[in-house]
Amino acid sequence: MRRAIRLTADPPRRTSPNPYVGCVVLDADGRFAGEGHHRGAGHPHAEVEALAAAGGRAAGGTAVVTLEPCAHRGRTGPCTEALSAAGVSRVVFAVEDPTRDASGGAERLAAGGVEVVGGLHREEAERHNEFWLTSVRRERPFVTWKFAGTIDGRSAAADGSSRWITAAQARRDAHALRAVHDAVLVGGGTLRADNPHLGLRHGVVGEPPLRVVLDSAGRIKPGARVLDGSAPTLVVVSDRAGEPRGLGAAAGTLAVPSTEDGLDLAALSERLFARGVRSVLLEGGARLAAGFLAGGLVDRVVAYLAPMFLGGAGLPVVTDIGVASMAEAARMRVEEVRQLGPDLRVVMQPEPRDLDACLRTHSA
CATH class of the missing domain: 3.40.140.10 (Cytidine Deaminase, domain 2)
Structure with missing residues (x-):
């Protein structure tokens, strides 16, 4: 066996x-x-x-x-x-x-x-x-939230600069993580601020994942790097928005319902599952991560932590998830800690009971 x-x-x-x-x-x-x-x-x-x-x-x-x-x-x-x-x-x-x-x-x-x-x-x-087992049991993709941050939980400096928080070894490992997921997902803020490519680099080979970008208002620019045709791309828009233009042959669109906080992430997950997506690597940004975490939609966290401090003016890796006390914290169980060059790679799994409590608080 x-x-x-x-x-x-x-x-x-x-x-x-x-x-x-x-x-x-x-x-x-x-x-x-x-x-x-x-x-x-x-x-x-x-x-x-x-x-x-x-x-x-x-x-x-x-x-x-x-x-x-x-x-x-x-x-x-x-x-x-x-x-x-x-x-x-x-x-x-x-x-x-x-x-x-x-x-x-x-x-x-x-x-x-x-x-x-x-x-x-x-x-x-x-x-x-x-x-696969998690996705078919829950009828949504397995979601890995990956982030790179400082020891004090900052993803960028006060001026928005984030290149590079982690060293080459951690960046290569993160691309290897992309290669084993069906899709890589980023939010509209990351799309507009960073113009990411979301392909495989740093010597990682394999079939590139589906690139999923959230663009609720359908404002993606035709020259965005995710539309270069090197891998399939899915642009997710609100069902209240018009369909974006100039996406190219390699890109498609998916309309999902909206909520007061933005796109309905549970509906998005269900529709990705219906398209055959069984695993998603969530890469950014902080507000999107908060939505997935508060919604109980994160199955694993892979954190690349650099030995540096950016202080309170730096941008956080995650925004508000509705936690007001230590009792409500979304607690994690550490699965692995490994050093990659100067950085740490920490793999964690959410404790279901605490995520449920966090979800109730967020819904309230």
Whole structure:
């Protein structure tokens, strides 16, 4: 099973809207016969790849797979049928499939006489597939909020300058983080102030993510760098605004409802999910981060902290989230702390209970 899990993470890639899945097939004597992993929508599933590699040796053997084999027909046929047709006598999987369409594979296999064992190394397999699992369970993308700031929580100096807070090692790591997310998201303030490109740089290679920019009034300039055609771009506008012009062939628009505080971020998340986006890297700015955090829409925080102070006149990494006391604080659980050159990389996960309290306060 650990070998099957490693197949989902090496090399890092995106398979959305499908999950990461790895599979190892053993022959009837328990010896390695074949392996495979899912490479993306439209490609064979991991079980099919592994069975093809194993050939006739799969008969009477065991399939070890990171996710419960699917029982539905999409772009490819049900994996349960492929396993049964190959004569596999035993299937061991790590995580139950949480989707309505594909779940039920274990029961179908068992009904056909196949021995089925679930839950092996479930926690480890969930961790490697957390983008997809979180998104399908919550019906919205997994959101990673990434920011670079000073030790005192400032993202820019009083004059607005922010180039560069962190050193080269942290900047490269941040671009590697972009490469594993389906989309990178920035707000209108960042769009107008920084004219970001949101592509992959600093030696990071791979398929660039979807660039999502919030522009509620539809005022994006035709010469904006995110419209250069090097990667797809989605311009999100208010459903009260007109459609922006001059976006180019590589850009599309998405209209979402507005609230008193701006665009409805929950509706935005739901509509990105409907488009097949399973993970979003939230990069800026401070007000947008506050909206996601207060709305309980952040699943992980990656903070790059530079050993410097900018003081009270500097611009904060996040604005008001409706917290008036320590009891209402949006608390985090630290997952990892690592030094990158002179900077610190701190990975945190919000505590759900505290985010719920923060959400109630913000709504009030």
